[in-house]
Amino acid sequence: MSEPGPRIVVLDHGSGNVRSVVRALEAAGAQVALTADADQALAADGLVVPGVGAYEATIAQIRAVGGDRIIERRLAGGLPVLGICVGLQVMFERGTEHGVTSTGLGQWPGEVTRLQAPVVPHMGWNTVEVPQGTRLFAGLEEERFYFVHSYGARQWTLEPVGPMPAPLVTWGEHGGDRFVAAVENGPLCATQFHPEKSGAAGARLLRNWLGTLRPAPTAA
Template sequence: MKRVVVLDYGSGNLRSAQRAFERVGAEVSVTSDAHAAVEADGLVVPGVGAFAACMTGLAAIDGAAIVAQRLAALRPLLGICVGMQVLFGEGVEHGVETDGLSVLPGRVEALRAPIRPHMGWNTVQMCAGSKLFAGMAADTRFYFVHSYAVHHTSGLVSTTVHGEPFVSAVEDGLVSATQFHPEKSGDAGATLLENWLGAL
């Protein structure tokens, strides 16, 4: 059984993420303990709300060091929603720029769309070679809630359109991330989490 830590830094749907991973057969703990977070088979970085607030929460538990140590030890991580966004270089909200973890290249900016937040079910243009979306139909829908997004980055990039195309998932070496919430995406989300677990 794969051991997964959902990183507790005061943000994110911690219990729903825990339940979602338990549903697909992982042994899950929700903790801010650095040793547990670094040593687990998989680390999940959740996040909801504001980019700056999430970075403040991460700073309080030395989250940057936890992520850096995991990657140095060649151990994978998964960012979800704002937990994905904080992996990038910076986020801009209401004209205020906040440094991110700079694990991935890119900038989080307001989604240019007539209706924000982008909330509800939407499809993903799945990139060729994706492990996260392996075995899924092209019309599979996932649940989104966000007003900010990344438009360009490295790695295997899957996209979604809401007003404009944006990065809805990225797979870059040890780092995987989704702008949508797999833990709120029913069977489709469960399949994605199973795929990520299977690659650990």
């Protein structure tokens, strides 16, 4: 019999379309629970933070279920977290939509703002500019991924600290405007696109992420 896959919690904070994320992770070989239970989320091998819609609403939903504390505790312990779409955006310090600025989780400096392109939202399949040394995009350097968004992180300002490896940033482009398409930053990874909607390429990316996980430590 094959070994069971890594144990993944998809944070259930009220975001729409999470069932497709659960199914995609299961298809990639994971054991998946959709829950906001802190004990389960902290004990999982990996935590996935989905998000669709507005930055302000998503960050409020995450905080309402204690997701901000769960994410902080996991990252402080070096435990993997994967953000998807607005789940990437809320990792930045703040986001501004319709003139309203909301405070994010502050894992990365910077602000999420409206894309400066002739046509917004950015919707459809696009290639990305992948950095050398990526593990998330291994074997996917020329593939296309599915985006649906009107806002993005259009700058990256986090500088490497001491001996820590520098974050790997993947860039996307829409209508002449560049934005952060993905980040690999130690235990914290995130994608602006939807891997669960990106066909074979998205499935391979999820398998790549699952392949980086180690079993979470259990309580004595």
